[in-house]
Amino acid sequence: MKNKQYRITIENVENEAELSRTLSTLFSTRKGSQPADRDFGIDWGCLDEVPEVAESLFYLEAMRKVEQYEPRVEIEDIKFEHTQGCMVPHIYFTRRED
Template identity: 40%
Template sequence: MATYEINSALTYPISLAPDTELAEILQNVQTIISTMKGTIPLDREFGIDGRVIDLPMHVAQAKLSNEIFQAIKHYEPRVTIEDISFTATLEGRLVPKVKVSV
């Protein structure tokens, strides 16, 4: 099993027909962690809850970790989550990084 790190701050062009199953899986995880709940018209539960925006940093990290874990488990069960970490920007934004095994 190989491990990959997905960073929600990085943007990649979306491929409607990824070359490999691995590329499809990694793109799916990237999409999950970079989408806010409520923004997908036919699936309002898809993505991560943005209501943590005004919470203290440590509380927001705990809630986001749970949200990320649950969302990936539900929408992309082909991966195993190895680690969820965060970096903070100077503006106070939390950027999740997820390590997954495929």
């Protein structure tokens, strides 16, 4: 996901700037690249699949990682834009209900 090939929208939460920063870090980090926590980040291997499979695998990976690393929010929806062979996820977050 070089050059921020994703878009994040956060609704109905406090600390929107902080959450945007932490979620951007999570989604721009390749899984396995953080020495202290090799599970942190997104496994970009799913992006090598055909679009329908890539979307499903990315959705599952995103749901799992957000739940693990940013429990204050949850994914409300992910919409995918396909342009020039690139898949750009638009990720919509909302405050997690207790």
